[in-house]
Amino acid sequence: MKLQLLLTGNELMAGDTIDSNSAMIAELITNYGWRIDRKTTVGDDLPLLENQIRDLASDSDVLIINGGLGPTVDDMTSLALANATGNVITEHPDALTHLTQWCEQRGFRLNAANLKQTMLPKGCSIIANARGSAVGIKLKIGSCLVLATPGVPSELRTMMRDEIIPLLDAQFASDYIQTQRLAVFGLGESSIQEKVNTRYPDWPDDVELGFRASMPVLEVKLTTRGQNAGEKINEWRGKIIELIDDHLLGDMPLSLAQAVIAAAKAKNLSIGTAESCTGGRIAAELTGVAGSSTVFPGGIVSYSNAIKQQLLAVSESSLASDGAVSEVVVRQMAQGALLALGSDLVVAVTGIAGPDGGSEDKPVGTVWIAWGSQDDLRVKKFFLPVDRSLFQTLVTALGLDLLRRHILDIPGLPELMTRRKA
């Protein structure tokens, strides 16, 4: 099956929107052993859109179009499809039924703009949209099956999974494919590649090794096809895991917070947080995990020195003598949090996120982290000279990984923190 993807939207061409939809479509398609040959993206330009639809349809078995089904004037996929097939658009009864029911269920008033979404190319059939107002469009151009899908990610995902994948599965046999995705933190792409090159110069061509650097977790992906794909991938999965060592979090999808929650649950340990420079991010990551309430009683965001004193019993004299970003203060924050929150474990962070607040001896990017338990509290200083947003992301991730290593009794630090020369 030759499958191509056409995305439309001025917001994509002008950079107003980051296209996450094509990745979602591609992941689903790939997981079924098909592949997307090419992605093409154009703006909301009717003639250009018509031409692209004609060109791509003449060169594909399947053309998936995404976007342009919405209620606004810049949504013109339906019209472009009609023009490309030499048809008019007309009110589609199934679309009208869907839209009316959709609004009913949600207690929304149907508005005029929405009604535009019922005007579809004559003779097409609709693809059900369980989550939104815009139905999908299905029609043939020559021998090419054309499927138009909505731009709203949650609607697209459901339509792909429940409608389009089964439809494709019924019509096109899929290759036998095996993929393994590993979640890694603290080990860089080039470090892993170098380990692989050194240890396995004979790495087989048919075991595809891919990396996805999605801050802060790195995804390492293995892909094999055809006979014995299963055995082969497990063999090489074992070898790569050996190289990744204690930087392995587990199988994707897995966040650092999920790994921490799972480890803590297994040992029946609770975790509290005391955050200054991360301002609640560590707590937010932990509570983003369903079921985290059994592990996470709560946390304190002590952004000001006053709150550090009042809620975490940090001593005024330490703040005066050593400053808020110091070993003594982060230690007091951690101990204060263990007391106030009554948790078995704690992570406390205080640092300088910038852009202001840096000094000669404490430049922006300096951060002290304390983690562990009452009896075994570790304290360390790190230096992450990056912009405010990335700094907060990295410190949050580092704090979570230090907890993970503590819970799992893993000695040492993530390699990214030790690669620097002494």
Add this chain to the structure above:
Amino acid sequence: MKLQLLLTGNELMAGDTIDSNSAMIAELITNYGWRIDRKTTVGDDLPLLENQIRDLASDSDVLIINGGLGPTVDDMTSLALANATGNVITEHPDALTHLTQWCEQRGFRLNAANLKQTMLPKGCSIIANARGSAVGIKLKIGSCLVLATPGVPSELRTMMRDEIIPLLDAQFASDYIQTQRLAVFGLGESSIQEKVNTRYPDWPDDVELGFRASMPVLEVKLTTRGQNAGEKINEWRGKIIELIDDHLLGDMPLSLAQAVIAAAKAKNLSIGTAESCTGGRIAAELTGVAGSSTVFPGGIVSYSNAIKQQLLAVSESSLASDGAVSEVVVRQMAQGALLALGSDLVVAVTGIAGPDGGSEDKPVGTVWIAWGSQDDLRVKKFFLPVDRSLFQTLVTALGLDLLRRHILDIPGLPELMTRRKA
């Protein structure tokens, strides 16, 4: 100038990575009044990549290639460019110098995988990369200027801004263009479009109206070109702002948290937070804003009932009689936080994010929010039946917007919360 964009990477075709780079490139290009005609994306397939480079170069004045300059085996842009121009790759002295210095500055050891990044097409020149190890590649294919850029977003952004835009600016005159971007919360795309259709059926074609739904903020974008673009856009900006009314946060880029911090600073008010179901997200949003320390002393994440009692003085009897998700408890949380944090204002939230924990009378999606000051504390229940992650995002945004409306003395709620029929 006809400009096309070619993105490469198996991770893009397999959906492992969400492509934010093309949006970044497009936004810069668009802001200079140029446009990208088409974006094409292909995997790390050497012959396919070579062919696309040849095809696109023969049909463009400028071809910007993104990705495939990294240290790993799946990075093959340099080789593809060499093949497409009938050249070999060879160690480029400038690239080697750059890489050596880059590692020196960062105290990194130069590793073998990195060295691959110095092998460039014979006869090309490099484009400086101020932030990373991979230099860009500049060469001509026929009359087309080909520019290869790195995949790491921070490196790409700097290279585009400091190297490529000036280079294009020197060679190609840019149209006169005016854009206005408005940040809006609580008013949907279709509602705005309907207001526009009703109030301004004569909306001019040359004032392009675009929407970017980037949860939770909606960006409304106006674009005009040519003579008097300035006057025209300001005229229609005024009209659209009138329709958006109190849902307008300000000019993009602007987050809800930035709007809240700005409003609070202007009135010299401090804000504290007491979060249960949002688990620290509201605090994290506020502290994500540089300079937020003057407004935000801190917050308490009271995920468990025990912490609600100990740190926020929520009464055990209220928890027992009304439950943690109730009017009385959210009110006590807010009052407790005002006391514990000593802030002028507070926002407190307690709800059921799900997937578990729902009941007949308190289904998943139920949330109580209290906001305001000691003397003027508002409390309201909302129902947001969406998945856990979206629920936490929406409740965080809603809490921030309610604070914004309170500080600015705006009566009423965001329309999205009132559009439902009684």
